[in-house]
Amino acid sequence: MRSLHQGRGLGEGATVAECLATAARQLAGALALPPREARLEAQILFAHALGVNRAWLIGHDRDVPTAAPVIEALLRRRLAGEPVAYLLGEREFYGRTFRVTPDVLIPRPDTELLVELALEHLPQQATRTLLDVGVGSGAVAVSLALERPLCRTCGVDLSAAALEVARANARGLQAEVEFLVGDGFNALSGRRFDLIVSNPPYIAASDPHLNQGDLRFEPRLALVAGSDGLDLIRRLVGEAPMHLETDGWLLLEHGWDQAGVVRDLLRGGGFASVFSAKDLAGHERVSGGHR
Ligand SMILES: C[S@@+](CC[C@H](N)C(=O)[O-])C[C@H]1O[C@@H](n2cnc3c(N)ncnc32)[C@H](O)[C@@H]1O
Incomplete structure (x- = not known):
């Protein structure tokens, strides 16, 4: 996988907003996702890796994300097609969260x-x-x-x-x-x-x-x-x-x-x-x- 930000990978100074935008572009390209869905997936994967919710990502879009290797590894697996539910280990069903493997x-x-x-x-x-x-x-x-x-x-x-x-x-x-x-x-x-x-x-x-x-x-x-x-x-x-x-x-x-x-x-x-x-x-x- 290319680094998340051309020339500057995660941990090399790219902000949350920059990393999310690059990840969304890569997801849209690799999985043929509409831009809105790709952006949502990028946010879900980042939030999971950082242990935060999506609102936190929006409020901290100028921060430089920690946990770069975890985010990169998750993104690499998603770009290879692995389902989001398996990457997160859970899926909601009938209003409850179920563990999935x-x-x-x-x-x-x-x-x-x-x-x-x-x-x-x-x-x-x-x-x-x-x-x-x-x-x-x-x-x-x-x-x-x-x-x-x-x-x-x-x-x-x-x-x-x-x-x-x-x-x-x-x-x-x-x-x-x-x-x-x-x-x-x-x-x-x-x-x-x-x-x-x-x-x-x-x-x-x-x-x-x-x-x-x-x-x-x-x-x-x-x-x-x-x-x-x-x-x-x-x-x-x-x-x-x-x-x-x-x-x-x-x-x-x-x-x-x-x-x-x-x-x-x-x-x-x-x-x-x-x-x-x-x-x-x-x-x-x-x-x-x-x-
Ligand atoms: C489509 S999944 C449904 C899983 C779950 N009920 C759901 O709706 O998300 C079908 C399930 O049937 C199980 N299965 C397949 N053949 C079976 C069989 N002959 N007897 C019992 N279970 C079987 C599979 O292991 C799988 O867990």
Whole structure:
């Protein structure tokens, strides 16, 4: 990476404002970001490295920043494409901060729809049982457990490393969740739940987006599900009836163009009241039905 300020790198007298401007230019060029987004990313990375907030950066724009090697190292990794959430080690989801590592999917704002729909099926004082298949960072399971503390929440994931992150998040946010390592429902024989939610991997193995942006750095296990992306969804729809109480609901997040197929799978699997709901971008993103 070139020094942050032509001829004067960090620690060589460049001010916070000068370093931010140069970093923003480099980010815009390397990652094809619009200028405003590049500037925001530069501020976020500097603030993280310096242990301050963005307001401090604006108020101290004529200071010469300390921690130059830390800022340069973070910027170098971001310029190589590493997701901001992995560099910071955290991401906000449903109003709370979750720890994230490269062992887990970075929680997406779209997945908040799955949480909202689940909550609609869980009255405030409900004492129901919930299952989240594919917990990852724990974003969904921990959010539901905190929003509905009287419910009993269980989360499974095939990745033991992901479950470590989910456990740390549940501890840190003081959520009661039972975590199990398992492939689909196989750790849950004989157990039934009032509500099963899942944001499973749903990208087709040949999808070129896997080689772009943040997806390049996220676990393949969290993203890819067979040649059409529907392998795990098919299994979950097929096996969920054995793990749902009578009238229990299954809610599944899926790709923006998979709603029709998922609704057909649900109807074919004997689910009633099958529906799809739209995400912030207007795409049908979550489908569900009840037993
Ligand atoms: C798309 S991520 C969702 C993570 C988290 N729930 C979220 O919404 O941010 C899918 C998760 O499913 C897990 N997974 C993949 N295949 C699985 C399987 N057969 N059984 C259980 N979990 C699986 C992955 O390890 C990953 O953590």
